[in-house]
Amino acid sequence: MTRQAKIHRKTLETDISLELILESNEESNIDSGIPFLDHMLSHVVKHGRLCLKLKCTGDLEIDGHHSVEDIGISLGEALKEALGDRKGIRRYGHFSLPMEEALANVALDLSNRPHLVYHTPLSTEKIGDFDVELIKEFFRALTLNAGITLHINVPYGENLHHMAEGIFKSFGHALKEAVSIDPHIKGVLSTKGII
Numbered sequence: 001m002t003r004q005a006k007i008h009r010k011t012l013e014t015d016i017s018l019e020l021i022l023e024s025n026e027e028s029n030i031d032s033g034i035p036f037l038d039h040m041l042s043h044v045v046k047h048g049r050l051c052l053k054l055k056c057t058g059d060l061e062i063d064g065h066h067s068v069e070d071i072g073i074s075l076g077e078a079l080k081e082a083l084g085d086r087k088g089i090r091r092y093g094h095f096s097l098p099m100e101e102a103l104a105n106v107a108l109d110l111s112n113r114p115h116l117v118y119h120t121p122l123s124t125e126k127i128g129d130f131d132v133e134l135i136k137e138f139f140r141a142l143t144l145n146a147g148i149t150l151h152i153n154v155p156y157g158e159n160l161h162h163m164a165e166g167i168f169k170s171f172g173h174a175l176k177e178a179v180s181i182d183p184h185i186k187g188v189l190s191t192k193g194i195i
């Protein structure tokens with residue numbers, strides 16, 4: 001069964017059309033309006049084996065904040081819908097990804113309990129004209145709307161691009177593991193019987 005979702009979300013700040021397919025090698029098409037975010041999302045889909053079709057028209061004349069946050073919300077909503085009842089999924093995923101001098105550790109639980117832990121040396125710098133602090137905003141919005149417990153740790157690194165890219169790639173790998181189906185799991189992986 002193909003696990004997928006389509007979201008259309010329009011506000012006075014952004015207009016987003018998004019289609020997500022889990023465990024898919026179908027070609028993605030990502031146009032967030034922000035080239036750096038496109039680059040980061042392309043790593044998530046490649047390493048997460050996802051298909052993402054995204055078109056965002058946002059108020060970039062202000063800055064990237066609304067677009068980045070709203071794409072996080074929409075991607076989170078799509079992930080939640082695509083996961084459905086979460087039966088048979090491995091639920092947990094973790095990955096430690098080296099990117100030259102930087103290390104990005106991501107651990108996640110598709111728990112339906114939103115919680116973001118974000119410990120990185122990244123703060124208010126810019127990569128090109130991209131505000132690095134928006135990376136946290138993106139994952140906060142995604143976590144909240146997808147129902148994920150997500151821990152992102154970058155214990156060390158120097159180059160901003162490497163640290164950012166490491167986070168997104170590592171997230172892709174951890175997500176791929178967590179959404180994958182384990183045929184030995186009957187129902188949901190919880191003693192509560194629901195996640």
Ligand SMILES: [Mn+2]
Pocket residue numbers: 039161165
């Ligand atoms: Mn790069």
